[in-house]
Amino acid sequence: MDEVRSGRAPVPAARSEIDNAHRDPTWSRCRQLSHDIHHELGTISLLATLLSTAPDVGADSRERALLILSELRWLGRLQRAYEECVLAPTDPRPRPRPGHTRLDLVAAEVVETIRRSHSTLIEFRAEELTAVTDRLAFWRVLRNLLQNAVRAAGPTGTVRVWIGAEAGGAVTQVEDDGPGFGTTRPRPDARGLDIVRELTAGAGGGLEIRCGGLGGGCVRLRLPIAPPAEQQYVEGLSA
Structure with a gap:
């Protein structure tokens, strides 16, 4: 609105990106790297697609190729999220509200x-x-x-994943028969738990960490259940 009143035309998005590149060489390098990563993901996706449809490939290898394709789609989503976070941090447009997600379908894939x-x-x-x-x-x-x-359970251990409704919330529980939290042997990947806490808080959910029924650690994630009238608006049922 101020630009209209002053007689200046709004700066197109493409011009804005050019200006950012001139002002900040780091921004330009990140943009170029993101572009190259996108193309590499596309190349790997094409190769995996060819493998999944090749007539001389067995059923097990075909399933593995399909899993690779699924992982590549998630990597593509991660890359887009990275671009939104790092390459466009000053975007004035409001962030979209959280969608509705079928937890059981995403969990089955993971x-x-x-x-x-x-x-x-x-x-x-x-x-x-x-x-x-x-x-x-x-x-x-x-x-x-x-x-x-x-990682906590080890190659011969057991991990149990459960998803269900409980006390009005959508609960995801992951437990293992590893050493548990607070033992002398440290749990791996503290950074991973930091990511979990941050994402859970951003989704308006709750996180509980405790000892589990298998003797190791247990993490319970609670999220709001989508109202029945809105459950038809589910974010992509396919990967």
Whole structure:
């Protein structure tokens, strides 16, 4: 509005990016790196797609290729989130409100991927449940929790994941039979738990860390359940 009153035309987005590049060489390098990462992800995605449809590939290898494609889609979402956070921190547009996410579907995808890459026994049980939360944020939270639990349990241990409604909230529980919290042997990846706490707080949820029924650590994430009338508006049911 001030630009209109002063007679100056608004600066187009493309011009704004050029100005940012001239003022801040670091911004320009980050933008270039992000561009190159995007293209590399596309190349890997193409190769995985060719592998998943090749006639000389067995069923197990085809499933692994499909899991790689799924992970690449999540990496693409992470890259876009990085660009929004780092490359456009002064964007005046309001952030979108958290969407509605089918926790059971996202969790099934995370569990299957980690099962395929670790020998740890992962037990998974979930009811159909839609929560008010960003899909990528929930994926990041569960991914961190499950990777922490798998590392704590070790290759011969057990991890248990449960998702269900409890006391009016959508609860995600991850427990393991590792050494537990507060033992002399430190739990791995404290940074991962910091990420979980930050994302949970941003989603308006709650986090509880305690001893679990398997003898190790147990983390419980509570999120608001989406009202039944709004559960049809679910963020992408497919990866």
